[in-house]
Amino acid sequence: MECLSKLSSAKGSKIMVTTRKEKVALTSERLLPRHVLGKLSGDECWSIMKNRAFTNGSDPEFDTIGREIAENCGGVPLVAKVLGGILHTKKSVEEWSSFKNSKIWDNLLKEEDRIMPVLRLSFDNLESPSLKQCFAYCSMFEKDVEIQRDNLIQLWMAQGLFRASHDESKDMEDIGNEYFDILLQSSLFQDATMSDDGIVSKCKMHDLVHDLAEHVSKSKSLTRDLGGIDNTLEIRHAARVSTFDLGQIPKRSAGKLRSLFFDYDEVPINILPRFKALRFLDLRNAYIEEFPVSVGRLKHLRYLDISNKTFKALPKSIGKLYNLQTLRATNCAFKEYPKELQNLINLRHIYFDEDIKFPKGISRLNCLRTLPYFSVGNEIGHQIEELAGLKQLKGQLIVRNLEHVKNGEEAKKAKLEDKTKVCHLEFKWTADRLTTDNNEEEDVLEGLRPYLELKSLSIENFMGVKFPSWMMSGSLPLNNLKKIQLLGCCKCEVVPPLGHLPNLTELEIRGMANLKCIGAEFYGYGLVYNVATTSKETITLFPALKVLHIFDCGDLIEWKEAPLSNLPNRPDTLPLLEELTIERCPSLELIPITQGMASLRELKIEYCGRLSRLPSGLKSCTSLQKLNIHNCHGLSGSFPCLWASILKLSIQSCNGLSGPLSVWASLLELSIGSCNNLTSIERQRVPHCLSSEIDNLELQ
Numbered sequence: 001m002e003c004l005s006k007l008s009s010a011k012g013s014k015i016m017v018t019t020r021k022e023k024v025a026l027t028s029e030r031l032l033p034r035h036v037l038g039k040l041s042g043d044e045c046w047s048i049m050k051n052r053a054f055t056n057g058s059d060p061e062f063d064t065i066g067r068e069i070a071e072n073c074g075g076v077p078l079v080a081k082v083l084g085g086i087l088h089t090k091k092s093v094e095e096w097s098s099f100k101n102s103k104i105w106d107n108l109l110k111e112e113d114r115i116m117p118v119l120r121l122s123f124d125n126l127e128s129p130s131l132k133q134c135f136a137y138c139s140m141f142e143k144d145v146e147i148q149r150d151n152l153i154q155l156w157m158a159q160g161l162f163r164a165s166h167d168e169s170k171d172m173e174d175i176g177n178e179y180f181d182i183l184l185q186s187s188l189f190q191d192a193t194m195s196d197d198g199i200v201s202k203c204k205m206h207d208l209v210h211d212l213a214e215h216v217s218k219s220k221s222l223t224r225d226l227g228g229i230d231n232t233l234e235i236r237h238a239a240r241v242s243t244f245d246l247g248q249i250p251k252r253s254a255g256k257l258r259s260l261f262f263d264y265d266e267v268p269i270n271i272l273p274r275f276k277a278l279r280f281l282d283l284r285n286a287y288i289e290e291f292p293v294s295v296g297r298l299k300h301l302r303y304l305d306i307s308n309k310t311f312k313a314l315p316k317s318i319g320k321l322y323n324l325q326t327l328r329a330t331n332c333a334f335k336e337y338p339k340e341l342q343n344l345i346n347l348r349h350i351y352f353d354e355d356i357k358f359p360k361g362i363s364r365l366n367c368l369r370t371l372p373y374f375s376v377g378n379e380i381g382h383q384i385e386e387l388a389g390l391k392q393l394k395g396q397l398i399v400r401n402l403e404h405v406k407n408g409e410e411a412k413k414a415k416l417e418d419k420t421k422v423c424h425l426e427f428k429w430t431a432d433r434l435t436t437d438n439n440e441e442e443d444v445l446e447g448l449r450p451y452l453e454l455k456s457l458s459i460e461n462f463m464g465v466k467f468p469s470w471m472m473s474g475s476l477p478l479n480n481l482k483k484i485q486l487l488g489c490c491k492c493e494v495v496p497p498l499g500h501l502p503n504l505t506e507l508e509i510r511g512m513a514n515l516k517c518i519g520a521e522f523y524g525y526g527l528v529y530n531v532a533t534t535s536k537e538t539i540t541l542f543p544a545l546k547v548l549h550i551f552d553c554g555d556l557i558e559w560k561e562a563p564l565s566n567l568p569n570r571p572d573t574l575p576l577l578e579e580l581t582i583e584r585c586p587s588l589e590l591i592p593i594t595q596g597m598a599s600l601r602e603l604k605i606e607y608c609g610r611l612s613r614l615p616s617g618l619k620s621c622t623s624l625q626k627l628n629i630h631n632c633h634g635l636s637g638s639f640p641c642l643w644a645s646i647l648k649l650s651i652q653s654c655n656g657l658s659g660p661l662s663v664w665a666s667l668l669e670l671s672i673g674s675c676n677n678l679t680s681i682e683r684q685r686v687p688h689c690l691s692s693e694i695d696n697l698e699l700q
Helices: 022-028 042-053 060-073 077-088 093-100 103-107 115-124 129-140 149-158 172-185 207-217 243-248 293-297 316-320 339-343 384-389 408-412 438-447 616-620
Strands: 190-194 200-204 221-223 237-241 259-262 280-282 303-305 326-329 349-352 373-375 395-400 422-428 456-460 483-487 506-510 547-551 579-583 602-606 626-630 648-652 659-664 669-673 678-684 696-699
Touching: 042 060, 042 077, 060 077, 060 093, 077 093, 077 115, 115 207, 129 149, 129 172, 129 207, 129 221, 129 237, 149 172, 149 200, 149 303, 149 326, 172 200, 207 221, 237 243, 293 316, 316 339, 373 384, 384 408, 408 438, 669 678
Parallel strands: 221 237, 237 259, 259 280, 280 303, 303 326, 326 349, 373 395, 395 422, 422 456, 456 483, 483 506, 506 547, 547 579, 579 602, 602 626, 626 648, 648 669, 659 678, 669 696
Antiparallel strands: 190 200
């Protein structure tokens, strides 16, 4: 309160304190006025519940029952979310009626204490004991911490919390993903963050939900938040407790401890053997100078995290952890794994940095689902054929040092086409290498044909003159691709046809030094839906693309518009494009922005010295909010009057521009530098709108 009292709102600072506790409110209101939030109405609670309960809109016959159930929310939004999550699992009107008429409502406490009983109700509604155990295990995390989806599922796996699936095609990870989604839908998880794939990749737990997890698990858990050791309990999990407290755990509990999250404390070398039943060991936060050899005695260990550690080597005894499923070792000082790592035949997920050297014989680890990098070598055991046996790989795979692959036949031995669960693939050649035969690299990339339902593809430092047939031919569709990066492919003379790809949302072309023209082939014109020239249907090229970046293409002179051909209608090109960046393309003379790019929000054109004029189609980009024009010395004449949608404008080192600069009064940020022939700035009023104040003005 002393700190807050020294801040003055007159100087621009504003303080808001939120709390559920009366004591905090009483303390704060001496300085800050109290505002008691009101309760939500029944209709508002029903709106929240309905949004949770139904995926694709509600059925009217559920409406009356739902509104009656909503009255039990007591106007609390968290209760409404949780009840909606419960109702999502009930598919018939009869189930809803049974839930409404249940005696559980008689057991709810007073209105102000209603939240916890309803949260408990959601927990009780979980369909299986193993799912309830998975929820209870979340109490191991600190409050308000972000929980990574994959990490949590691997923790559940380590504890053996998944019941066996009748469907043999389901991995443990598949069951874990189902459990995660159920807890998310039940509102026991919140603040979901989506990945590029449209999948929730991380989340948090509401403080009260975390309290519930602690309540249902505290008989078997020991954390800093739960207090001291009760010698009558058999502890199974320990998190964020001191080394001293760990030493006080009774022998009968120490021998049965399953999880150990070390706190910021020194780890005595002799402490680990006490916990011989450990399934999970987290040493990220522990002070430890040398990795203890005794880790090899933890025969039941399934998950080990040694990230952020400074020890220079791993002991050979790590090869005795035959049951290990997950090994995380990112941001570590050691440079290579011991050869004994190949003994970990049950390993499913391994995480390490790009510069860590992997031992020979990775093909023996045929249970691997996660392998972030594979570095190709010349010697046996490091060649690309080692990938062939890793049939379970999922997610992202980066294949490095491809210059060590001799030809296409050797590349085919990786059997990438059979890896149906690898969604994100990156091919990397070393940048500063000597190339003797570019045709060999073309042959190699041809042989690296991936599974054709790939979601993202990156090709870096490829020295072939042309891309492989599986990128150039419409008969081999990569229709699921959402992201493509072509980086440092400096010998390639043409870009592959991409405009026909229905799901492509992001494209980056960088460092294609030999590229002189982006022409008709780029648009995939002849491949789009096989539309005949007699069709009256309008063709859409790049129908989903939102982000397009073109960098460092020094010889790029011409970028053509999509051709008209013999079709009756002009193609609809880049209709959803939101962000366009053209940088360091000094020979480029024209940027084909057309009238169809009505969604364009951000445009950057930098270091394009031969660009003589801004694209004429720019006048049709009524959604444009941010415009950067930097170091385009060839631009001449007056700058066009900008439209009212522009909020941020930056013009730097464009001496060819002259006369007055006319901007709308809606502009919020304006930066002009080294434009010696601009004479004045004129602000024009936006019709029927109030003028805004400029937040940031820079003139150099």
